[in-house]
Amino acid sequence: MSRSRLAALMLGMLLVAGCTVGVGTPAHSIGVIKLGVDLPLSGDDAPDGLPAKNAIDLALKQAGRVCGPARHPDACFDLQAVTYDDVSQGIHDPAKGAKNVQLLANDARVLAMVGPLHDSVAKSELPVANAAGLTMVSPGTTNECLSQEPPDGHCQGLSARLRPSGPNNFFRVVTTQPVEGAAGADLAFRALGKKRAFVINDQTTLGLGIATTFVARFVRDGGTIVDPSDLGAFDPNQPATFGSRVQRALELGADVIYFAGTGVSAAASLRREMAARMPQVPLIGSDRLASSQFAKAAGAAARGSFYTVVGPYPAVLRGAQAFVRDYKTAYGHDVGAFGLPAYDATKLLIAAIGRAIDDAGGAMPTRAQVLNEVSATREYRGAMGAMSFDARGDTNLKLLTAYQWLGANDVAGQFVAQPLIDS
Numbered sequence: 001m002s003r004s005r006l007a008a009l010m011l012g013m014l015l016v017a018g019c020t021v022g023v024g025t026p027a028h029s030i031g032v033i034k035l036g037v038d039l040p041l042s043g044d045d046a047p048d049g050l051p052a053k054n055a056i057d058l059a060l061k062q063a064g065r066v067c068g069p070a071r072h073p074d075a076c077f078d079l080q081a082v083t084y085d086d087v088s089q090g091i092h093d094p095a096k097g098a099k100n101v102q103l104l105a106n107d108a109r110v111l112a113m114v115g116p117l118h119d120s121v122a123k124s125e126l127p128v129a130n131a132a133g134l135t136m137v138s139p140g141t142t143n144e145c146l147s148q149e150p151p152d153g154h155c156q157g158l159s160a161r162l163r164p165s166g167p168n169n170f171f172r173v174v175t176t177q178p179v180e181g182a183a184g185a186d187l188a189f190r191a192l193g194k195k196r197a198f199v200i201n202d203q204t205t206l207g208l209g210i211a212t213t214f215v216a217r218f219v220r221d222g223g224t225i226v227d228p229s230d231l232g233a234f235d236p237n238q239p240a241t242f243g244s245r246v247q248r249a250l251e252l253g254a255d256v257i258y259f260a261g262t263g264v265s266a267a268a269s270l271r272r273e274m275a276a277r278m279p280q281v282p283l284i285g286s287d288r289l290a291s292s293q294f295a296k297a298a299g300a301a302a303r304g305s306f307y308t309v310v311g312p313y314p315a316v317l318r319g320a321q322a323f324v325r326d327y328k329t330a331y332g333h334d335v336g337a338f339g340l341p342a343y344d345a346t347k348l349l350i351a352a353i354g355r356a357i358d359d360a361g362g363a364m365p366t367r368a369q370v371l372n373e374v375s376a377t378r379e380y381r382g383a384m385g386a387m388s389f390d391a392r393g394d395t396n397l398k399l400l401t402a403y404q405w406l407g408a409n410d411v412a413g414q415f416v417a418q419p420l421i422d423s
Contacts, residue, residue: 029065029078031364033353035346036104036113036134037083038097038125043090048117051336052139055323056081056114058330059346066350068357075362079350082110086121094124101125105132111353111370112137114345117338119143122170126162130169133367135374137171137349139341142310144176147392154205159392169371171393173345173384174311175400175421177206180286181213183308183400183419184258188284189221191402191417192306194256196224198249200232200242200270202261207236210286211260217421218258226252231260240266242273250278259285268297275301282306290413295405302405306416312384313401313418314340320383344382352377398422 037056040049060079067076084100086092097116104110105128113129116122117140126146129136145155146162147170163169188194197218201211211231218225232245240263249257257274259267271283282304288294289307298305314320314335323343327335352373356365359373378388387397398421403413 029076031077032080032109033066033077033111033364034080034082034107034109035060035349036101036107036110036115037081038086038100038104038113038115038121039083039117040087040092041083041085043087045087045092045117048140048336048338049085049087051331051334052117052338052342053083054331055327055335055339055343056346058323058327059343059350062326063347063350066354066357068362069351069354071358072362075357077357077364082107086116092116092118092121094120097121098124098128101128101132101134105129105134110134111356111365111367112349112374114139114342114349116141119146122146123158123162126170127164130163131165133166133169133371135169135171135349135352135367135371137173137345137374139173139345140311140338141172142174142177144178146170147172147394148176150209154209167371168375168391168393171374171377171389171395173341173348173382173387173395173397175395175398177286177310178209178213179398179421180308180310180400181210181215181260182217182398182421183402184210184284184286185214185217185221185223186419186421187306187308187402187417188256188258188282189218189223191419192256192282194223194282196226196253196255198226198232198245198252198254198257199228200234200245200257200259200261202236202263202266203233204236204262206262206286207260211258214258214260226254234266236261236263236266240269242270243277246270246273246277249281254278255281257281257283259283259289261285262288264288264291264294265297268294268302271298271301271305279304284308289405290403292411295408295410298405299408302408302410305405307403307405307413308419309337309401309403310399311337311401312340312399313415314383315415316418317384319381319385323383340383344384344387347382348377348380348387349374351380
């Protein structure tokens, strides 16, 4: 083979190789896109916020940059996080959160944000972000009133008041607290095999709401509510005495009691009464029973008490195992309660920004274009599973986790099941 022919052949091979590399990994980025982050990173809330921040950082590090996925794969932007702590004097602070969001809104390269974790902070941040057209994706808020207006009117129009300047800009990758009632019903009927439930509720908005949801789901599952007359209503402002109600449940043949209330001491009093009269019957409640104070107050009777919490249990989710592995390798500890939702929130936003780059013709997208793409999210396949957002910004992926108390001295409950509410 002649030298000239060999040289031509080698040049052709290099050109082909260069094209292949260029399609998959552009030689350079054309700008920077920033993601805002607002989380509790210090004080009492740091054990929740820091793993979430780590998960966000991991998602950004894995992505590195974002490009137009379809029409403009050569239009790429480096990704940067702008992170603020919403803690003041050791606890998450709504006013601090609102100031943080204003700082994010003032930076034109911040196109969206992940956060916050807490409902009270979201209430103060949402109007600020709404005025700036800044998309928020929360990995932790569960108050239904942030996005919904239930028929009973208990939210009093809060959702509309939080969006004074334009269309919805708030989304969340975890479900709302009323769904805990349905999760409790599935835990009772499907996981524990219980068929006859007695309900007790404290008549608060939360208590009555999850009691109603529990009853509807338990009956749909195939169970029976043994005394549906008033759903076991009691006055939370009076001393918690449940002797007569537990006796009634015993006489009616209840094989599970559902506590729909907010008071830890009341729940513990109920459990002690159950231990005396019907010790083999389990108690199920909402995340209010997640406190170790409940276990201590219930004493030896704590065993056999179950509770549900909004959010995933990463260890049992097949799609989350790569994330769990990568996170532990990077940070050397468990992912925490909010790590996985924060990771999916970030990856979802990156995907939406990529589509917005296409919408912008390969240029830096606007906040409005990012908001449109997040709003249009359908069947996004994240580590938690496939999710879509409804018109209110709520996810259709309703993952909850059920735990059981094994003893009074336990720091936390033991995992039991991962209910997935399908509707």
